[in-house]
Amino acid sequence: MPPAPPAASSWSALRPALPILIGASLMLSLSMGLRQSLGIFVPPLTRDLGISVSDFTLAVSVQNLTWGALQPFAGALVTRHGFRPLMMAGSALYLLGMLLFTFADGLPGVLLGAGLAVGVSMACTGSAVAMAASLRPVPPALRSLVLGIVSSCGSVGAMLAAPLGQHVIQQADWRMGGAAFALLALAMLPAAWFAGKVDALPRPPAPAMPDGREATARDVLRAASRNLPFVVMAVAYFVCGMQLIFLSTHLPTYLDLCGMDPMLSAQALATIGGFNALGSLFFGWAGGRWNKQVLLGGIYALRSAAIVWFFHALPTPGGTLVFAAIMGFLWLGVVPLVSGWVAETFGLRWQAMLVGVAFCSHQLGSFMGAMGGGLVYDMLHSYTLAWQLAAGIGLAAGLVQMAVASLPRGPAAPAAAG
DSSP states (O other): OOOOOHHHHHHHHHGGGHHHHHHHHHHHHHHHHHHHTGGGGHHHHHHHHTOOHHHHHHHHHHHHHHHHHHHHHHHHHHHHHOHHHHHHHHHHHHHHHHHHHHTOOSHHHHIIIIIIIHHHHHHHHSHHHHHHHHHTTSOGGGHHHHHHHHHHHTTHHHHHHHHHHHHHHHHSOHHHHHHHHHHHHHTHHHHHHHHGGGGGSOOOOOOBOTTSSBOOHHHHHHHHHTOHHHHHHHHHHHHHHHHHHHHHHHHHHHHHHTTOOHHHHHHHHHHHHHHHHHHHHHHHHHHTTSOHHHHHHHHHHHHHHHHHHHHTSOOOHHHHHHHHHHHHHTTSTHHHHHHHHHHHHHOSTTHHHHHHHHHHHHHHHHHIIIIIHHHHHHHHSOSHHHHHHHHHHHHHHHHHHHHHHTSOOOSOOSBOOO
8 A cells, every 4th residue: 555645644643633732722712712802891891890991901901911921931831841730720710810800899800800810821821822732743744734723713712702791791781791701711621631631742852052952941032032033023923912902902992982783892803703713724824835924914014904994984884894804814813823933943842932922022012002092092082093003003013024024044043843
């Protein structure tokens, strides 16, 4: 019998990894979907608790800063102690955060639950850790595509959480909506357990230094800081966080101000989730064929154009859903591109840590998108300046990203092993 073709043998080798990939996908889907849907709570919660929009967005900003600051450390802990302990602890903390949020009677409770607790949890269960776990059991030929598949699964949570939460809020109140979110968070625990089976696999080899010794975390960080494409990619990641969190946090409030049906906000977030699945699959596939950094720059530029188109006039239900579809297609496509490029360039051993370093920039952008958007609205009673800044900075970052990607490559960093 002739040997199986490389593609067929690669897919066969993927079968034992399915429990890990399914667990990581479900964990990522719930952790991302719940936090992306918190914007539906803004109108009812702020009216009930007597806090302002900027007060609520302070909690979202604390969440994003905490997530970003802890992500590199979480990635380093994965290398030292394994995935399962970190992901299980993060899932339990997510559940606690949703419960604290549900029973909050003022800004401190919202800050502690939706802010600090969910932020710490996301560092343990978010895209950087889930993608690193998904890469370990996958043959190199399928890595980019599998990253796209797992990333697309990360969008399903928003498709479920936003409409479910909005329906419960309309039928009861926002606290029952928070309880529904806590129930969904409970499912993260078994998902994290199955994803943690990756710890039974052999550890990937460490990158090698020119003198032959294994590269340490400090060596890899130093090499990354001298790698121009990595630095530009990390800085441009700021734009990704700024644009996405501005929309997921403030789009429901913007539509409410424009007199739209509250269910339209949930439908828009669900549409983002659905088209995000398609976009993540596409960019995972495309990242295996074309320059990942050029694709990243294109995503930022296209998002900026879509923001200008949508916000320059009053929204309509149809236009809102079209905008949500466009942004959804461009939403998490960055994740397989960033994770795949880091793995190709620096190897798998410290991949979670380096993605976490880049993600710090993303979360600073998230802070600006959430908190800055709230402050602009409170001061000007309009989102015009906020969307103009989001579009202008995004376009500039996208063009710079594509320009640097076209430059000749310099000397390699510590050799990518595995």
